[in-house]
Amino acid sequence: MxxxxxYKLFLIIAIIGIFIYLIYPVDKKIKKGLDLxxxxxxxxxxxxxxxxxxxxxxxxxxxxxxxxxxxxxxGVSEPIIQKEGANRIIVDIPGVKEPEKAIDIIGKTALLxxxxxxxxxxxxxxxxxxxxxxxxxxxxxxxxxxxxxxxKGSPILVKKEPELTGKYIKDAYVSYDPxxxxxxxxxxxxxxxxxxxxVTTNNVGRQLAxxxxxxxxxxxxxxxxxxxxxxxxxxxxxxEEAKELAIVxxxxxxxxxxxxxxQQIIGPTLGKKYIQQxxxxxxYGGILVFIFMIFYxxxxxxxxxxxxxxxxxxxxGIMAGIKGVLTMPGIAGIALTIGMSVDxxxxxxxxxxxxxxxxxxxxxAVDAGYLRAWSAILDSNITTLIIGAILFFFGEGSIKGFGLxxxxxxxxxxxxxxxxxxxxxxxxLIIKKVEKIRI
Numbered sequence: 001m002x003x004x005x006x007y008k009l010f011l012i013i014a015i016i017g018i019f020i021y022l023i024y025p026v027d028k029k030i031k032k033g034l035d036l037x038x039x040x041x042x043x044x045x046x047x048x049x050x051x052x053x054x055x056x057x058x059x060x061x062x063x064x065x066x067x068x069x070x071x072x073x074x075g076v077s078e079p080i081i082q083k084e085g086a087n088r089i090i091v092d093i094p095g096v097k098e099p100e101k102a103i104d105i106i107g108k109t110a111l112l113x114x115x116x117x118x119x120x121x122x123x124x125x126x127x128x129x130x131x132x133x134x135x136x137x138x139x140x141x142x143x144x145x146x147x148x149x150x151x152k153g154s155p156i157l158v159k160k161e162p163e164l165t166g167k168y169i170k171d172a173y174v175s176y177d178p179x180x181x182x183x184x185x186x187x188x189x190x191x192x193x194x195x196x197x198x199v200t201t202n203n204v205g206r207q208l209a210x211x212x213x214x215x216x217x218x219x220x221x222x223x224x225x226x227x228x229x230x231x232x233x234x235x236x237x238x239x240e241e242a243k244e245l246a247i248v249x250x251x252x253x254x255x256x257x258x259x260x261x262x263q264q265i266i267g268p269t270l271g272k273k274y275i276q277q278x279x280x281x282x283x284y285g286g287i288l289v290f291i292f293m294i295f296y297x298x299x300x301x302x303x304x305x306x307x308x309x310x311x312x313x314x315x316x317g318i319m320a321g322i323k324g325v326l327t328m329p330g331i332a333g334i335a336l337t338i339g340m341s342v343d344x345x346x347x348x349x350x351x352x353x354x355x356x357x358x359x360x361x362x363x364x365a366v367d368a369g370y371l372r373a374w375s376a377i378l379d380s381n382i383t384t385l386i387i388g389a390i391l392f393f394f395g396e397g398s399i400k401g402f403g404l405x406x407x408x409x410x411x412x413x414x415x416x417x418x419x420x421x422x423x424x425x426x427x428x429l430i431i432k433k434v435e436k437i438r439i
Contacts, residue, residue, distance in 0.1 A: 168192025193229025337409025
């Protein structure tokens with residue numbers, strides 16, 4: 001009998017130690033949402049091409065996955081990427097250091113095409129005069145002036161229909177061209193490698209233009225058959241441009257034009273202000289609750305305060321363990337959890353007080369109080385848990401944060417208010433043989 005209580009106490013102490021370990025240090029273990037640490041909020045709208053036969057929902061789903069891959073390649077943590085309606089995508093990226101760069105990468109179409117060049121000067125001149133050969137079009141290279149600003153460069157006559165597109169790319173990475181300048185090496189998948197081999201085999205001696213979003217990046221001469229399924233894009237990139245292009249190509253081209261209809265950059269200063277305000281509310285509210293419980297319930301109030309502190313510790317520990325994101329609504333969920341925890345303890349203590357007044361012994365009164373209060377605690381907590389779960393699974397954005405902290409807090413409350421406090425009370429009544437309690 002006594003051993004079981006010691007085991008229960010040891011379990012509680014072990015749980016405290018585990019959750020302290022999970023949240024320490026708090027500023028590194030607890031992930032903060034966009035509204036707390038700053039970042040970018042973007043609303044994108046997928047534009048369905050007139051000739052496109054695919055459903056707009058399917059196009060949006062494909063675009064969402066490609067955008068997710070691009071954001072993952074940026075190395076940012078805990079992005080929120082979700083679909084809204086049939087053709088809108090909401091992107092929240094907290095803590096991003098270069099928001100303008102991230103916005104640029106996310107919205108790039110990145111249509112990569114390989115087109116054969118017509119190197120006949122007369123045909124080019126005719127095309128520039130408005131009479132291009134059938135099946136050909138004029139595209140331009142880009143050149144940078146002394147200030148690094150890109151402008152239209154030389155005209156090149158290329159076939160309208162590409163021989164190969166970027167959809168066959170398996171990998172893309174930064175490399176260097178023969179001149180030592182940054183470039184992007186690409187690796188095709190098996191199907192793309194076969195097409196590329198056929199193109200290079202049948203067109204030795206011709207130029208193959210590498211076109212990105214309608215701009216000719218380079219037009220190298222095909223000198224021999226290339227069977228390996230590898231190529232290189234060199235277009236006078238700097239290292240940063242080459243890295244961005246590699247990320248975009250590796251993630252894939254967007255299936256349709258994506259318009260950025262809204263963007264907001266939230267500074268970390270605003271997030272810091274929210275954190276201070278949120279935790280100030282919790283701190284002040286917690287202190288008042290602590291004082292009231294001790295004043296009204298004496299030692300039992302102190303026990304309730306301990307259960308409340310443990311409840312918050314478990315909540316934050318689970319958040320850290322599952323890498324949940326803490327948002328301002330999430331802080332509101334923690335505040336509501338404090339109220340639910342106190343409510344559960346009040347129900348228990350009032351039941352015990354009634355049993356004491358009825359003349360029952362301390363041990364009998366405590367057992368009866370916990371038993372009688374259990375059904376009411378369970379009903380109120382389960383109904384709140386259902387609401388929290390619905391908000392988490394079906395809500396969007398920061399509402400999910402509220403549902404998450406509320407749900408975890410309710411589960412922690414059932415453990416601390418009913419199990420932990422009962423073990424501690426039983427320890428003093430049975431092991432320490434306390435014969436009188438004041439409540």
